[in-house]
Amino acid sequence: MTEASHASTARPGTVLDLADLHGSLSDPALLSMNLLNEVSERYPDAVSFAPGRPDPGGFAIEDVHRYLRAWTEHVTDGTDQGAETARNRLYQYGRTKGVIQDLVARNLATDENIHVDPETILVTVGCQEAMVLVLRALRADEHDVLLATSPSYVGITGAARLVDLPVVPVDSGTAGIDLDDLAAKVKGAREAGLRPRACYLVPDFANPTGLSLDVPTRHRLLDLAAELDILIIEDNPYGFFGDGAAPKPTLKSLDSGHRVVYLGSYAKTLLPGARIGFVVADQPVVRGGETAGTLADELSKIKSMITVNTPPIAQAVIGGALLENDFALREANRDATARYGERLRHLLDGLAARFPTPSPVGWNRPDGGFFLVVTVPFVADDDLLAYSAKRHKVIWTPMHHFYAAEGGARQLRLSLSSLTPEKIDLGLDRFAALVTDLLERT
Amino acid sequence: MTEASHASTARPGTVLDLADLHGSLSDPALLSMNLLNEVSERYPDAVSFAPGRPDPGGFAIEDVHRYLRAWTEHVTDGTDQGAETARNRLYQYGRTKGVIQDLVARNLATDENIHVDPETILVTVGCQEAMVLVLRALRADEHDVLLATSPSYVGITGAARLVDLPVVPVDSGTAGIDLDDLAAKVKGAREAGLRPRACYLVPDFANPTGLSLDVPTRHRLLDLAAELDILIIEDNPYGFFGDGAAPKPTLKSLDSGHRVVYLGSYAKTLLPGARIGFVVADQPVVRGGETAGTLADELSKIKSMITVNTPPIAQAVIGGALLENDFALREANRDATARYGERLRHLLDGLAARFPTPSPVGWNRPDGGFFLVVTVPFVADDDLLAYSAKRHKVIWTPMHHFYAAEGGARQLRLSLSSLTPEKIDLGLDRFAALVTDLLERT
Numbered sequence: 001m002t003e004a005s006h007a008s009t010a011r012p013g014t015v016l017d018l019a020d021l022h023g024s025l026s027d028p029a030l031l032s033m034n035l036l037n038e039v040s041e042r043y044p045d046a047v048s049f050a051p052g053r054p055d056p057g058g059f060a061i062e063d064v065h066r067y068l069r070a071w072t073e074h075v076t077d078g079t080d081q082g083a084e085t086a087r088n089r090l091y092q093y094g095r096t097k098g099v100i101q102d103l104v105a106r107n108l109a110t111d112e113n114i115h116v117d118p119e120t121i122l123v124t125v126g127c128q129e130a131m132v133l134v135l136r137a138l139r140a141d142e143h144d145v146l147l148a149t150s151p152s153y154v155g156i157t158g159a160a161r162l163v164d165l166p167v168v169p170v171d172s173g174t175a176g177i178d179l180d181d182l183a184a185k186v187k188g189a190r191e192a193g194l195r196p197r198a199c200y201l202v203p204d205f206a207n208p209t210g211l212s213l214d215v216p217t218r219h220r221l222l223d224l225a226a227e228l229d230i231l232i233i234e235d236n237p238y239g240f241f242g243d244g245a246a247p248k249p250t251l252k253s254l255d256s257g258h259r260v261v262y263l264g265s266y267a268k269t270l271l272p273g274a275r276i277g278f279v280v281a282d283q284p285v286v287r288g289g290e291t292a293g294t295l296a297d298e299l300s301k302i303k304s305m306i307t308v309n310t311p312p313i314a315q316a317v318i319g320g321a322l323l324e325n326d327f328a329l330r331e332a333n334r335d336a337t338a339r340y341g342e343r344l345r346h347l348l349d350g351l352a353a354r355f356p357t358p359s360p361v362g363w364n365r366p367d368g369g370f371f372l373v374v375t376v377p378f379v380a381d382d383d384l385l386a387y388s389a390k391r392h393k394v395i396w397t398p399m400h401h402f403y404a405a406e407g408g409a410r411q412l413r414l415s416l417s418s419l420t421p422e423k424i425d426l427g428l429d430r431f432a433a434l435v436t437d438l439l440e441r442t
Numbered sequence: 443m444t445e446a447s448h449a450s451t452a453r454p455g456t457v458l459d460l461a462d463l464h465g466s467l468s469d470p471a472l473l474s475m476n477l478l479n480e481v482s483e484r485y486p487d488a489v490s491f492a493p494g495r496p497d498p499g500g501f502a503i504e505d506v507h508r509y510l511r512a513w514t515e516h517v518t519d520g521t522d523q524g525a526e527t528a529r530n531r532l533y534q535y536g537r538t539k540g541v542i543q544d545l546v547a548r549n550l551a552t553d554e555n556i557h558v559d560p561e562t563i564l565v566t567v568g569c570q571e572a573m574v575l576v577l578r579a580l581r582a583d584e585h586d587v588l589l590a591t592s593p594s595y596v597g598i599t600g601a602a603r604l605v606d607l608p609v610v611p612v613d614s615g616t617a618g619i620d621l622d623d624l625a626a627k628v629k630g631a632r633e634a635g636l637r638p639r640a641c642y643l644v645p646d647f648a649n650p651t652g653l654s655l656d657v658p659t660r661h662r663l664l665d666l667a668a669e670l671d672i673l674i675i676e677d678n679p680y681g682f683f684g685d686g687a688a689p690k691p692t693l694k695s696l697d698s699g700h701r702v703v704y705l706g707s708y709a710k711t712l713l714p715g716a717r718i719g720f721v722v723a724d725q726p727v728v729r730g731g732e733t734a735g736t737l738a739d740e741l742s743k744i745k746s747m748i749t750v751n752t753p754p755i756a757q758a759v760i761g762g763a764l765l766e767n768d769f770a771l772r773e774a775n776r777d778a779t780a781r782y783g784e785r786l787r788h789l790l791d792g793l794a795a796r797f798p799t800p801s802p803v804g805w806n807r808p809d810g811g812f813f814l815v816v817t818v819p820f821v822a823d824d825d826l827l828a829y830s831a832k833r834h835k836v837i838w839t840p841m842h843h844f845y846a847a848e849g850g851a852r853q854l855r856l857s858l859s860s861l862t863p864e865k866i867d868l869g870l871d872r873f874a875a876l877v878t879d880l881l882e883r884t
Contacts, residue, residue, distance in 0.1 A: 011668035013699035016737060018729040021579050022605075024747075025740050033746040034538070056533045061514055064532065064755060065507055072503055090506065091498045091715045096476070125567050125749040132748050136604060137463050158747035162578060163464075164606075226453035257455035273533045275753035287460040295458060298467050304475040305466075305600035306574050307567040307749065311717035313506060314753040 029157040032401040047427035048395040049414040052370045054268045067320030094312045096300045098123025100319040110327040113253045120282035120296045123310045127265040127277035131159040133299040138197040139165040147199040149177050151402030153207045156200050176213040186228045198231035205238040205369020208402045208413040235263040240333045242368035243341035258283045266318050269329045276318040343416040350428040370417040378438045380412045394430035471599040474843040489869035490837040491856040494812050496710045509762030536754045538742045540565025542761040552769040555695045562724035562738045565752045569707040569719035573601040575741040580639040581607040589641040591619050593844030595649045598642050618655040628670045640673035647680040647811020650844045650855040677705040682775045684810035685783035700725045708760050711771045718760040785858040792870040812859040820880045822854045836872035
């Protein structure tokens with residue numbers, strides 16, 4: 001008797017029931033991420049306004065080799081000992097916090113006027129891992145809750161779900177965050193015996209709304225967070241991509257009280273395929289009243305049990321790109337920023353041309369970023385998306401995916417980052433045909 | 443008034459209390475990982491038997507470039523369309539499951555006689571992320587528990603702690619796993635109203651014990667797991683590194699009932715700095731009685747919220763190395779395996795020479811792998827480790843780190859993987875001096 005036949009006759013097979021697996025696996029947030037990632041692949045003929053992917057521009061694989069060489073030369077520094085350091089750093093497991101924290105710190109100082117000790121930075125596998133680390137640390141027990149501007153990026157909702165941390169939505173309003181609602185939600189949560197830990201938001205060109213906080217609102221938010229004694233989790237993937245207006249200071253650059261945990265990413269500004277993000281967590285931590293380091297030190301312990309460390313090879317590629325650009329990525333992204341701005345204006349003009357006032361179709365007008373929100377006079381759900389993709393060959397993202405509960409039923413997100421003006425026109429023609437189709441049916 | 447002075451006068455600063463952060467941060471398992479990672483750096487003059495790091499052998503940074511080119515050529519396949527595919531796959535976010543699953547599947551078929559659909563494989567950021575994914579999926583509520591052979595790798599204990607999943611220790615015994623104890627622990631847990639989900643073990647050259655399961659024990663474990671209806675989580679980082687004896691079949695290669703979740707890693711066999719691991723999770727999953735895919739599909743949802751996807755650049759480097767070696771890594775590791783075997787024998791001989799029978803010092807005799815366990819006639823704790831590092835310039839790992847509760851107080855782990863025979867001799871001389879020192883004091 002062979003081993004295989006022995007096994008197959010003697011042993012019952014395994015079947016798992018989804019009901020016996022973690023609840024997140026039945027949660028809309030986790031299903032959303034997969035749907036959004038894969039819908040465009042399912043309909044390759046459609047024009048897709050769905051993915052918030054950066055445009056590869058002139059990227060060539062040779063860039064990866066060149067970045068890697070730039071980092072290698074920097075570490076080698078012309079010495080034999082340096083060459084051995086570079087070899088070991090690339091080959092071996094590295095420090096959990098990362099091998100390019102110093103380069104990230106120089107980049108933050110150059111581009112964002114954020115000045116922090118590199119030891120308060122953790123280099124993560126994309127910004128997503130940084131979210132998981134922060135939320136895992138902050139979720140101590142079932143009383144803890146996270147606040148997040150609503151509609152929210154699905155990544156924060158999903159990360160919260162993975163660590164069993166409820167999310168209390170805070171209205172985005174038209175200013176990016178409704179501070180009165182934030183205060184009310186914190187008060188309400190406390191009255192319910194809950195412990196609000198932090199408020200997550202994307203202050204610049206938010207996903208999915210495209211909204212940005214103006215400067216006075218940034219100051220007021222920091223004041224309010226101090227008053228309420230909650231942390232701010234600032235996520236800043238799109239900050240460079242303003243269309244003309246002067247960049248606004250990040251919350252972290254205005255933060256003198258260690259109030260802000262700052263999440264950054266090189267996915268949109270350098271190279272998604274390296275999957276390099278980071279978190280600045282300079283909050284002091286005490287244990288039994290004594291100083292015990294910073295939140296970054298605590299996050300490092302958690303990271304050691306999630307990914308051990310971020311692939312040094314991927315860090316080295318990003319490190320080389322930072323070196324090659326003298327740490328000035330805003331400047332390095334000037335062409336990309338202009339390209340995204342042109343696409344945004346093309347999209348706004350295209351909507352105005354196809355839906356002249358008065359129209360049952362409306363939209364907001366972000367001054368930068370990758371996204372805008374369209375309001376339609378019908379329910380824009382996943383079924384309509386499938387119909388739209390199949391029948392009209394145009395894909396968009398139903399806004400309901402970005403709401404924890406009700407909300408966004410008659411709204412959809414359009415992403416412009418990966419579409420040429422020609423594709424935008426074609427996509428908008430198809431979208432207009434969908435609207436006509438739907439209006440004729442109602 | 444400047445913004446900074448406005449802020450610093452108006453806003454109280456943030457201080458976090460460790461008591462308000464997740465309990466894992468005060469857990470010995472998470473502190474162990476950091477201690478073990480950093481002790482060697484703190485005492486650079488010491489000979490360190492602590493880290494289980496692979497030996498870089500002849501690794502050169504140029505290898506990374508060559509691997510990347512091999513993968514690029516493979517995907518490009520001499521066509522313009524292929525070149526565009528390679529560029530996009532390297533630049534963009536990729537599928538959550540990975541971009542080299544097909545290459546991993548061919549490697550498993552070649553080296554391990556494991557034949558699985560590539561769609562049941564997830565490429566992860568090291569094997570550690572795979573552990574987190576599996577444990578997160580299996581921990582549905584507070585009744586779930588994990589079984590793990592004890593002493594255990596700290597990574598599985600830490601991952602379990604992060605998802606609030608208690609670990610029930612199962613005696614390793616002298617056979618790698620005590621099957622009677624496994625059956626008793628499952629029975630006991632069920633009687634206590636708990637739900638044992640899976641048993642984690644390293645069947646080949648376990649960390650920290652160096653023990654391997656013989657072939658009959660492997661069959662009996664699979665029979666018992668089916669009888670008990672629990673999953674087996676097989677972790678196999680060291681399987682190639684047997685010292686002479688014929689390789690034993692992995693549990694997964696004997697598994698005809700989807701009973702085994704298989705965790706793999708290229709950290710020890712190719713390149714730690716790529717941080718590429720994987721999980722094979724071909725278990726069918728049902729929802730409401732209907733087939734809903736495999737466990738790999740569910741793990742993919744979780745991964746989309748932890749790291750989104752594994753850096754394609756790091757995957758491409760490993761993919762290129764697999765291609766360059768015709769998927770036969772066991773063969774490609776022949777020199778490394780011989781080197782580790784030589785070091786293991788040198789370590790065993792060196793112990794025998796320094797502690798001739800009868801001796802109060804004992805040790806086990808693994809037939810491969812990176813580790814062995816030494817028993818000493820005194821408590822070998824972290825304080826003694828610090829003393830040993832400072833006074834005798836030799837570092838080892840206290841075994842108590844690998845026990846959930848009591849255990850291992852008078853044992854220590856020696857790792858041989860990164861030490862030349864000369865270093866092993868020097869380290870053993872120093873270790874013998876430590877023993878003499880301690881025996882003189884008692």
